[in-house]
Amino acid sequence: MDAEKRRKHPLISSFQFGFEGIAAAARERNVQIHFGISVFVILSGFLFEINKYEWIAVILCIAGMVSLEMMNTAIERTVDMYTEEFHPLAKQAKDIAAGAVLIFAIASVITGLIIFLPKISAWFR
Numbered sequence: 001m002d003a004e005k006r007r008k009h010p011l012i013s014s015f016q017f018g019f020e021g022i023a024a025a026a027r028e029r030n031v032q033i034h035f036g037i038s039v040f041v042i043l044s045g046f047l048f049e050i051n052k053y054e055w056i057a058v059i060l061c062i063a064g065m066v067s068l069e070m071m072n073t074a075i076e077r078t079v080d081m082y083t084e085e086f087h088p089l090a091k092q093a094k095d096i097a098a099g100a101v102l103i104f105a106i107a108s109v110i111t112g113l114i115i116f117l118p119k120i121s122a123w124f125r
């Protein structure tokens with residue numbers, strides 16, 4: 001398929017490709033771990049009756065985390081398609097993508113602690 005043909009597709013196809021991407025990513029172990037943690041956090045949100053601002057923070061953290069992990073997977077795939085040989089730039093590309101995931105994961109854990117720690121400690125009082 002040439003580049004010109006590939007570019008011309010109806011808008012609805014973009015959504016279809018997006019869902020295909022989500023389905024492909026859902027087969028990745030790391031993405032599945034994020035899905036599992038997300039379900040746990042959402043159930044905790046209902047259990048501790050967090051307010052709407054806390055829900056917004058939780059939803060943004062979950063969406064950001066899963067999206068970043070998917071971008072990381074996409075970068076890994078692209079690098080692997082280009083070379084399976086050791087290359088310093090391939091290492092940098094994968095490590096930088098992994099670093100981006102790590103930064104967001106740390107921010108998400110801190111956000112989770114700020115929201116849930118006071119509620120968990122109140123639970124035991």
Ligand SMILES: Nc1ncnc2c1ncn2[C@@H]1O[C@H](COP(=O)(O)OP(=O)(O)OP(=O)(O)O)[C@@H](O)[C@H]1O
Pocket residue numbers: 030076083084085086087088090091092094095098
């Ligand atoms: N072609 C390469 N050249 C140099 N270093 C690489 C190359 N491929 C991978 N690496 C190094 O190995 C690390 C792990 O790469 P890998 O592709 O196995 O991803 P991963 O972090 O194990 O992710 P996943 O568990 O999702 O597969 C990278 O972060 C990078 O440091």
